[in-house]
Each structure stands twice: as C-alpha cells, then as structure tokens.
Amino acid sequence: MPEVIQSKPKEKKNIKIVKDATCTFCGCVCDDMELTVDLDEHRITKAKNACVLGRAWFYEHVLEDRPVVLIDGKEATLEEGMDTAAQILVDAKFPITYGLSDCTCEAQRVAVDIMDTINGNVDTTTSVCHGPSGMAFQGVGESTATLGEIRNRADLVIYWGGNPAESHPRHFTRYAVTPKGMYIPNGKKDRTVVLVDVRKTSSTPVADIFVQVKPGKDFEVLWALRALVKGKRISKDIEEQTGVSREMLDDLVYRMKNCQYGVLFLGMGLTMTRGRHFNSGAVYSLAADLNEFTHFVAKPVRGHGNVTGADNVVSWQTGYPFGVNFNRGYPRFNPGEFTTSDVLARGETDAAMIIASDPASNFSRRAIEHLAKIPVITMDTKETHTTKISKVRFAVATYGINTGGTVYRMDDVPISLRPAFDSPFPTDQEVLEGIRQRVKRLLTGSKARTAF
C-alpha cells in the first residue's frame, strides 16, 4: 500500500501530508503532488506542485452529503442499486457502456468483462477525442516516446492544434519545454518551440515560432511539409490555401530535418476538425518520414486522467482500442458503428451504463434524446446532466483522491495512485464488481450468453 506520512503541526491535530501523490485531472498525470489533507474537514487544503487545474481538482473535492444510490430519484441501498443495475443490463437486448476515462484500470477491466458477459458494447471517451489518432495509428503506426525521453533529449518541440497552457498547464514545465534534461542542460534555451494553431492562444507566448494556419487547413500544411521533407514540389499557392508562407514551410522543414531529436505533439485541434484521422495520420507519417534524416517522434496530448489506461485495457482485452461490440460473443471494432454517440443517435441501444463521463452534456441532440428514453445506470463523483436522467445513479469515490488503483499517463506510463483520504462512497471498481457478480449469477447455466 502507498506510504503515508503522518505529521502533526501545532494548531491542527489531524493533518496528513501525502507526498508524491498523483493528480488525475488531465493526461499529464503528474505524480509529484504534495497534498496537505485536513482529515477532520475531509478536504485537501494545499496541493504543492499542482497547476491551476490540479489545485481546483484537489481543493474543490469535498465529500458531498448525498445518497450513495438513487433509483428513479429515490434513495436506495447499494445492494438494491447493484441488483437493479444488473437486472437492467441482463434484460436489455443491446446494452452499452461508455466513459471509463476517469476511473482506474482496475474498474475498466471489470466494465469490459461485464459487457463481454452480456454481449454488449464498450466504448470510451477516446471516441470523441483522440479516437481519430487511434485510427491513424492503425493505418500508419507511430514513432513515439515517453515524456521523460522528450525532457532528456528533444531540442525541437512542436505543438499542433492544442493549447496546453490551458488544457495541460504542466506539459511545458514538467515534461517538454522548460525542464532540464540529460542532453538538454539549459532547459528551454536548448530547445526550439513551435506552436501551430488557427489562432493565438495563451500557449503562444511560450513558442519561439508561431505558425497560424487557416481553420480546417491543417492537413494541407502537414502534407506540404511531407512533400518538402521528401524533396518534392508543392503547389505555388500554398500560402493562399493555408495561410502559411512557403518561407515558413521551408524554415520548418530545415529545422525538422536538422534537429537532434524532434517531437510533434498533436491536440484535438487536429482530431476533431476537418480531416480528423487523416490529420493525425499526416502527423504520424511526417514524423516517420523525418526519421530518415534524424530522430523524430509524435505524441497525442491526451485529455482525461486515465483515458490512456482505457485505451490500453480495452485493447489488451479485445484487441481494439475503443468502439468495441460483443453482440456476436466476440469483439468487433467499427468506429461509426459501435461508437457510443452513433449507437445512441441511431436509437439502437436499450440500456446504458455510463461511467465517469457526461454524454448528456456534450453528445448530439438526437443521441441525448435517445439516452433520456432508455434506462441509464451512472457512476460519477458529482451530479451531471447524465446522472440527472439516470434510472440508477451511484455516487462514487474520486479516483486518486479517495481511491488507489492504476492510471496511465498520456505516454502509456502506468502509475499507482496514493489516496489522500477515505470516502464514504464506494469505488467504481466495487460497484462494478458487485454488478458483475450479479450479472453472472443471473446468467448462470442455460441463460449464459455464448457465441452466436
């Protein structure tokens, strides 16, 4: 179990310091938090090393006084909640689960097992963020690296289609721009930082070079760069098309080919705009091509704390990273068919288990309308639009603050969590294990769903 250091400052009796705790708010998964925990008040009063988002994540986490389980809006016991949830899932013809990116791998593993058992559908928030990068990966592969390698070696750092200063504030300071590394003794002075985006953002000041692309023209710029890297001709009106001058492109190509160790970070500005997986594929292909001249890697800047863990768990259990369907008794993968927003918008599913995400706040209107019509089971730490329309709502403990477990950083590095204080709420894993046990019991013997 994680080590906890107890200390007793003068005025407060019940203060605990947790060193090297992990912030699970964003995909940076910084594991150097020093948390001061007021055990009487059940809250974190100080989060040393946390960024603005991390501080909000830790400070605003209080134990709310609300029921553990609501069924149809009425308070119920945990057992009743798990019984009802299991019955809903077993009764459904096409049950689905979605979310999973803000819970531990231990919980994710159980969720996939449940869907395997009942021939359901499993999908994660990857399908609405870097799913296209996952598909691009399937097409062309990826040259990549852990963040520590980038810290130690990268002398050219390119961010494309993202605003880490606001979305991943410590990406610059802990991993990729300012820190000193093994072969980067002077930190930022030894690196060239390029930012490519459709507009100036609060990340722009960190960049040595800012490249402004016309909205929706990222693919054209990336493809032009690939052509220039390979010494091919490009269209004379490239600036007119993309907003980026030929001189700028030539300069970028020179820098990319002549750096010692280059990295291209790609954000959702590439995956969720025109081109989607073509954009990610162009980034991966460009990085691969550049290895003919130097060492070059690329890396999606992933969002949620454990979305990378969800990709890994779903992949090792099924062979596919997201959008996986078990209707036939074995996993099938087809984004667009088995991705949740599409399954809901077509009105195909008749029960949904939503874990640690809020599709009712950000899916399409048709998808949300269908979600409101079917029995929904939710597990979340807070009230959300989705919990409000759920038939069975579990209030659960917050991973990383109240629970241990494993999360994967955006670069696939797994980290164990050190909880700060106990929660009266159960963990996602406990609730899911309870549901799994009940589902298996309901489907014993001849009722077992095997392959068709």
Added chain:
Amino acid sequence: MPSELKIVNGRVYDPANHINGDVQDICVRDGKIVDSVSKSVTKIDAHGMVVMPGAIDIHCHIAGPKVNLARKLMPEDHRLDVHPKTAVTRSGTGGIVPSTFATGYRYATMGYTTAMEAAVPPITARHVLEELDDTPVIDKGFYVLLGNNAFLYKLLKEGRKNEFKEAIAWWVNSVHAYTVKLVNTGSDELWKGRKNANITDVNESIDHYDITPVHVMESFIEAAHELGLPHPPHIHCNNLGHSGNISTTLDTMKAAQGRRVHMAHIQFHSFGGELNKNPVSGAREIIDYINDHENITADVGQVMFGKATAMTADAPLAWMLRNVKFDKWVNADTECESGCGIIPFSYQESIYTHTLQWAMGLELFLMSKDPWRVLLSTDHPNGGSFMNYPKLIKLLMDSAYRKEALKHLNQKAVDKTVLLELDREYTLNEIAIITRAGPARALGLMNKGHLGVGADADITVYTEEDDKEKMFNAPRYVIKDGITVINDHEFATDHKGKILHSKPGYNEEIAAEIEPFFEDYYSVRFSNYAISDDYLHDHEEIPTHPKS
C-alpha cells in the same frame, strides 16, 4: 476435501526423471504430483495416450506496452481470427498478436502451462503485470530490460561493480521480474542520441559512457552469477539479422567466460557471409560452439512461413525492416531504459532470406547434441505465432515431411544449407526435453517440466497420432495446478495461473544512490516507481542461489 486426480494407463514422457514412454500412473493432490491418492479418486483413463508435463515457453512476447501497441496496430488481423467466448471462458481476438485472454487459452489448447514474456522496460512493468493477470490458465513471468539502462551504464563507467550488482537486484525486486534481459546492448544511446545510428561492433565504445557492449554483457553475466538468479542473463545479441553476425554472436558467448548465459532466438544470430551481401547459414559454427560449452542455453527462434510481427526492444532492427517494407511502423523510446520497434511482417517461401532462416533454425535443432540446452521457440511473434509449435514439432520429428516441405522453398537458399543431409528425427522424449524439461532446467524452475513427486501438477495428455502436428495441436486433457482445465478437448473451467518472479538479495542503501538520478532524468517520482505486491496477485517466488 483435498482435490485429487489420477491419470492411469498413459505412456509417460518425463525426461527429468528418466521416464521414456513407460506406462505409469500419475497421482495429483492439491495441485501437486504425489505418490498415491485415495481409491475413490477421479480418474482419467489415458490408455493409448501420451502424458507429458505441461510445456514451457522460455521466450515469447505476450504482454506489455509493445505487445499492446502491436495489438492496436493490426485490427485487420484480429477480425480474421475471432476468439468467441464459451460458457466458462472470456472472448478475445486472435491473429499474430492475440488479446490477453485468447493468448492464455490458446497456449493451453496446445498443452502449454507456462510462458515467459521476454522483454519489459522496467518503467512499464506495472502494465505487464496487469496484462499477465488477464492472461488465463498459464503461469507466467517476465525478463526486465536492463541492458541499455542509463543509470547502470553510469555505474559501469565509474567502475563501480558492486553498486552495479546491487542496482540490478534493486531493479529485479522493484518490478517483480524473473531475470534480466539484454537487447542489442549499447544501441539505444546511438539510436536516440545520434539520429538513429546503431552499434555495429560489440567492442566499440558506447557514446558518452566509454564502455563497450562486451564489457556491459560480461558485467551482467558476472552480477547475475553472484546474485544467483534462477535464470542467467537472457541475451538478444547485437547485429540481429545482419549477414555475418556469427562473429558477434560468438564474441558474446565468449564473454560469458564459462558462466551461465541464455542466448535468445539464436537462429537470428547465425548468419554467415559478409555484411550487406546475401547471408549464408552460419548455423554450424554457432551450434558447434554451443555443443561444446555447457554454460550456454539457447532458444532457437524458428521462423515459420506466414504472418509474423517484428516486435522488439531492438529499435534499429525494426527501422531496418521498415526501410525494406515501408509498411506501418512503430517506434517507442522509453526514457533511460529502452527502445522499441514494431512492424507487421510475413515470411515467404519464395524469398531467399526467409527460406534460409527457416532452414537455419532447423539446422540448429538437428545439429544440436544436447536437447536440454537448445530449446524450442519461435520468438513469438517475431519468427511466427506460438500457434505454429505443433507444426514445428512435426518438422523435427518427421524427416520425410521436412524434405517434402523443402521442395517448395527457394532452392538457392536451400542449397546454402545442409538440411538435405540431415536425417535426424526428434523422438517424443526429445520433444519433451526441448519443450518441457529443458526450459524448466534453464529457468531454474525445480517444480516444473517434470512429473516427479512434489512437482506442480501441470500435465498434458495427448492422443497419440502418427501426424505429430495434429497430435500436439489438440491435447485431450490439460491439467493446470491439478485442475482439469481442458477436458476431452473442451474448456471445463477458467483458471488464473500465477506470476513467477525472483527476489535477489541486495543492500537497500543502493536506493539512495539511484534516487537522485531519477530526480534529474526520469519523469516519474522515484517513490512511485517500485511496484507494490498488490500487482502480483497469485505468485510464486523462485529462489535465488547467491554466491557469497
């Protein structure tokens, strides 16, 4: 009630106990082989069947970050080979890199009850343990990649041999590994730091460290010897796949200086000829050396025609293949510890080098004088899937089949080998050695690979057939830890299997030496790096035998 079982009337092949096809009964109680059991025990009548210990794969790639990247990389391969669930087993997908559940079940359906994942960067070992926990039926462990470790190189550069040994032990303990693995020693620094360069000579100095790969390998072999690890350093030599690499391989084996060492997938390291020219077989030189040196064990890494995946910590090798094939390619650098390359691949009968490799692997097997030390593997999935093992066994046991197969291959390559002159046929006893007793002995697994009293009750029962591929493809019964997991060809129950690891003793003060290095060069905190015992689940510590 103790759980008991008796297998009666079977022809038993248990080479470690000198039992060679004798009809004997095997008694099992509570997961172990025992002398006798009660009369009312459940019996399996194995009349006309062959009973062997459960098979052991000493070198494969089945779990962890690189395996999972390869899974994600090939949806087109999974969809052609689905693995439906049953009433008692989970579903999955197959293909050349199956999902975790499919991996465990498929090993079991060939009579394998233990498999060792051969290459794990320590920072990702947590991931490996999670995947292994989802790999059913079989027992499993992993070898931790330390051969390109920046901190260990620093210690060697400073000449601090004792601290080097202590740090190795700290690493093996911290990540729950089985032994240490070295891959293309010295290459990572050049690959990442010198624009994708590679070490070409094991006596060449490694950038920034003023040490040579040979010195690094010698130091590991010596340290592992002193720590008494159950399995010696598991070495993937430099210059894999390059013509003329036998000189590198021989230099590496000589570096052992009579100490135990395991040479991984030697087929890939047995190329004669000259660099940048067509290779020829160097199998004779390599196998002669191994035959004469009892300190060396090796697995062959046989190439099988059809799909494969190059999946390796040897990043420059994957890059070389990428530039042959220009297919999708994965590279993954791990800070201070490792590199990695992945590329889908296939071995084709018509291609000179592929036929040559296939033939070289068989030459190594057929010219081996000691089956206890030259073991069966395909370096799954690098030489082909582990699902090819039954076919490989047939190639070894049936010279007519082998000679017929040779007719359909690239004849120019066939002419460069002596395969046509080799009439040897492996016996069932020898197959039991290269797939069971031999790997167990090489791994230091005293309770596996045999059926003597006290051994783990991991047992396979095959219906005896003339067609050995058919026979080894589908055991009638597979018993794991005394539980009949496969009963009359069908899965009767699911089973977890356990993690095998070692815990070499060390002076804990070494942690204080390592910690500052982490603060400077790692992206995770030192205190979050070592893996808690929670990740081990069911596990067994295999004892070390330190030389004091």
